[in-house]
Amino acid sequence: MSAPEAPDDAGAGRSVPPTDPPGSPLPAAQAESTAPAAGGPNGRPARRRDRHGRGMRGPIAVRGPLAPGGVPIARSRAERFDEYVLDAVEELERRFATELDGVEFAVEDVPDPRRDHGLVDIPLGAVLASSERDEPARIVLYRRPIELRAVGTSELSELVHDVVVEQVADLLGLGPADVDPDYGEE
Numbered sequence: 001m002s003a004p005e006a007p008d009d010a011g012a013g014r015s016v017p018p019t020d021p022p023g024s025p026l027p028a029a030q031a032e033s034t035a036p037a038a039g040g041p042n043g044r045p046a047r048r049r050d051r052h053g054r055g056m057r058g059p060i061a062v063r064g065p066l067a068p069g070g071v072p073i074a075r076s077r078a079e080r081f082d083e084y085v086l087d088a089v090e091e092l093e094r095r096f097a098t099e100l101d102g103v104e105f106a107v108e109d110v111p112d113p114r115r116d117h118g119l120v121d122i123p124l125g126a127v128l129a130s131s132e133r134d135e136p137a138r139i140v141l142y143r144r145p146i147e148l149r150a151v152g153t154s155e156l157s158e159l160v161h162d163v164v165v166e167q168v169a170d171l172l173g174l175g176p177a178d179v180d181p182d183y184g185e186e
Helices: 028-034 077-093 142-150 155-170
Strands: 105-107 124-126 138-142
Touching: 077 105, 077 142, 077 155, 124 155, 138 142, 138 155, 142 155
Parallel strands: 105 138
Antiparallel strands: 124 138
């Protein structure tokens, strides 16, 4: 009696050589090499990032050792928006230091629906004049309405700058072009 043959485990991971696809002018080995790779190393499916245009996901997009606080990917949209506002305000404060002394600049996500803005459209910003209780004048920018009107970061920074210029002009009783000669230019 002969011993039963052990199953050949060595061939379990091997793939069968491809056959020539019908109508293919190249042999199967060459046709396979010209096709785009469907998998990553070790035959596993390749990992995709930024699926559906939602930005980076996973541990690299979160603050931590792979994305420390100083790296641009670690900043939130609100933090980037605040930086655009600060840039625009610093530029105007150099020109109008005395007029803007004591004026507060703030960012809110959306306009307060209880406040009467006197407009049909959703406002991008508002000037809240000083009240009787000796509060300083306040310029508020509404982040979400501004972000929804901008396409890309450069357009967002330009729109934030224009809205800040409009609100400062409204507060000072000037035209936007008087506050900033570059107002409205791309």
